Amino acid sequence: MMNNDVSRAPAAPEKEKLWKRALKRIKKTLTHNLGWKIASLVLAICLWGGLITQDTSLPRDKVIDGVRVTVVNATNVRSNGLVVVSGLDEGLTVRVRARVPQRYYSAVTAANYSARLDLSQIQGTGEQTLKITASSTNATMYGTVTEIFNPEITVEVEAYATQNRVPVEVRTTGEVPEGYYPAALTYSPQYVDIGGPKDIVEAAVRCVAVFDQSSLSTSRNPNTMNVDFTLEDAEGNALDGSNLTVTSAGQTSALQRIAVSQYVYTMAQVPIDTEFLIRGEPAEGYAVTNVEIIPAAVTIAGREAVIAPYLQEGTVLFPYEQIDVSNRRQSVSTFLALRTPTNMEYVSNNVVQVRVTIEPLPADEPIGEAEQP
DSSP states (O other): OOOOOOGGOOOOHHHHHHHHHHHHHHHHHHTTTTTHHHHEEEEEEHHHHHHHHHHHTSSSEEEEEEEEEEOOOHHHHHHTEEEESOOTTTOOOEEEEEEEEEGGGGTTOOOEEEEEEEGGGGOOOEEEEEEEEEEEEEEHHEEEEEEEEEEEEEEEEEEEEEEEEEEEEEEESSOOOEEEEEOOOOOSSSEEEEEEHHHHHHHHHHEEEEETTOOOOOSSSSSEEEOOOOEEETTBBOOOHHHHHHEEEEOOSSSOEEEEEEOOEEOOOBBBOOOTTTEEEEESSEEEEEEEESSSEEEEOOOOOOOOOOOOOOOGGGGGSEEEOOOSSOOOOEEEBBBBOOOOOOEESSEEEEEEEEEOOTTTTTTOOOOOO
């Protein structure tokens, strides 16, 4: 039978009194000798810290910034016909958290850890998300990596292609210093092999290097410079070479610049002699009224020691033959071979055209008094 005698249950006010009495007892217990209790807690913490400090084998968490990421298996990507075109910035680094032994906690740096980005994770073209892994270079000394902040990187991948023996073309800019003659350019390599994103590789038709001639000097012969190059399409538009690998034809090492060489020589303008150009006298009643030489001077260029005599005032070049105007009544036009120096690097003309004008004397001018040019 159920007991309905509620008189035995404590009244609500009595329960409240019991709770208040219990809370008061707890408060009294906590606050009794409170100063000593706080001091004891502080002492316990200090003792614990001292023990931790003395035990150098105990690990502590440490966050390390600037751990360099090494990219591996790039050749495997290319062998699979793929190439990464964006997302792999140079000097890529990550932040890691490591459990470091107390003994080496203060000494560890980013150089004690390494991170790897394995490109063999790439499965196709388009955006690919790759995971970065990291570890310490010596687990005993530098502990283990427990976390990598931002452990994933997204890259853009395109199809890879190659093209061999793309011709090199050297273009010149700037003016050659006055008084100098530039010889023919030589350059190396003359062909390059390229590899990279398929669209860019297939569009390339030439490799162009630009050579500045404004600083040429005879004191530096040969004038050799390593110049940058660009790749162009059939319309002459420059192509993006940031993701291309360019090598000398048949070589494997990456090509950085085109080696261009050019000799430069001192130049002189030497006139043709006119004093001994003509012999004989025209027919009676006729005279030579004009002599025209085309060109009137010959440009020569050579090494300074060789060309020095031709730089002096009054130096002229002579034809091998003279023009005989004896008893002639008509003008003469002919070509004459010149006695040009054979040890020059450049001679503009070995033959000149000579036009001798012969005209009748005026009727009132005495015969034999016409001036000869």
